[in-house]
Amino acid sequence: MFLSAQQLHMLKDASLQTLYMVSVTTVLTVLVGIPLGILLVVTRKGHVLANVWVNRVLGFVVNATRSVPFPIFIVFVIPLTRFVVGTSIGPTAVIVPLTLAAFVFMARLTESCLLEVPHGVIEAAQSMGASRLRIVFRVLLPEALPGLVMAMTITVVTLIGYSAMAGAVGGGGLGDLAIRYGYHRYQTDIMWATVILLVLVVQLVQSVGDSLVRKFSRR
């Protein structure tokens, strides 16, 4: 495979754009998605902050958001993107739909991690007189930590995939490069280069995630 200097330059730019979109989105997703996931769990019936209506509304919003295919979602939230970023085009603009789509995904993953924590452990904490907040932050979250790290890994990998669709609004990135040059212009070498890069990045993310899970896991 022989890439020209120009092609290498495009690859470098695209890699940086992907890195930018995915890392900012990951931070936002974790900041919003995990708290939302916690709410989805603790407002369940019989849980520490049981509230059927809050739970139903949150569940509905999450499901609705997840139902929309991502390319449509990008277009659908354009008014919001313009309001937040000032423009609906470019890598920064893509962060808005990317975050919105990813944090509900993260919320559901968080929810399932927290539900894995045996109810008996929560009851034990209750029987010791622990407050609701202490149960969430000192029991639920620490006990679910390995699962949460795994969920974050899955989210990051999914985000790398989603960011490929960012090209639709000029977001750039590796996926966009592969589609525009590799697919539409038959530049097979570019396609191969991006695919190999993406595979390497995903492998790296997954193995970092896995080693963190091993580090935190005590079961």
Added chain:
Amino acid sequence: MAFVQVSNLTKVFGKGKEASAVLNGIDLSVEKGEIFGVVGLSGVGKSTLVRCLNRLETPDSGSIVIGGRDILSLSEKELRLARRDMGMIFQSFNLLSGRTAFANVAFPLEVAGMSKKGIRTRVSELLEMVGLSGKAGSYPAQLSGGQKQRVGIARALANDPEILLCDEATSALDPQTTSGVLELLADIQKRLGLTVIMITHEMKVVTETCDRVAVMDEGRIVEEGPVTEVFLDPKSPVTKSFVEVILKRNSRFLENGYKPGGRLVRLRFLGDSVSSPFVSDLVYRFDVEPVILQAHVDHIKDTPFGTLLMDMRGHAENVSNALESLRAQKVLTEVLN
């Protein structure tokens, strides 16, 4: 008033057609410093009962007073404080898997707002008390079942509770480990003067450790009293079936068509009469020939007891005199033919 006073407690699970009463008007009183057993088959409501005591479960009606505190009228904040005076241990131990034994025992102390230094001293004391000083840094996954329950006990006792609730605390353990954990509980109870309520489906747990026992069936208490009395003279069918498990009372001799040559008699005796030579009395004083078919001598907590199934052969009058004399020695006699 007793230390724990439960009156007319009811709880229904489910609604409408599927509703089933789990607690059907429970009255219970437990004195300070005693080990009180609640025994019953699974699904009769005994776990629900003990979980109502610290309001992990909210009963539908009735009252619970523990140490002068009306548990059901406490506000949420008052309940949290009250719970610190009630330790609880569980069948599945319910330890935090991400914390070491040390940090698990430290948890309730953190809840109570103890200083880091205070926690260190107290946790070391507690781990030593349950014989796990060497395991402070181990995670639950590295401990055996018995060790996990010992951590559970240390954790439950961390804030010096007045009462310890045990919900099937030994049911997940093998017999040897069960005995070890029960010995530890009995020892700690004696030293600290704890009040212990022990839920179990194993009669062995009751006879080894409890002072008094209540037998539950279908959401009601069907029999209650000192373990020795309930055990030696069970009244209800449920209690009888529990006692039979321990005594293996259903003698094979009868099932296999043994033909008694005289009166077939079952004797039950307790305490000092265990050491009285009444069998030889039968021979020398009453000229009765006893054929012993089954015998069992054991302890209920610290009280020795025994049962004996014998075929008393001899002159009818001699046999009835002998039985008369046994009854006078406070041996329970039951003629089976």
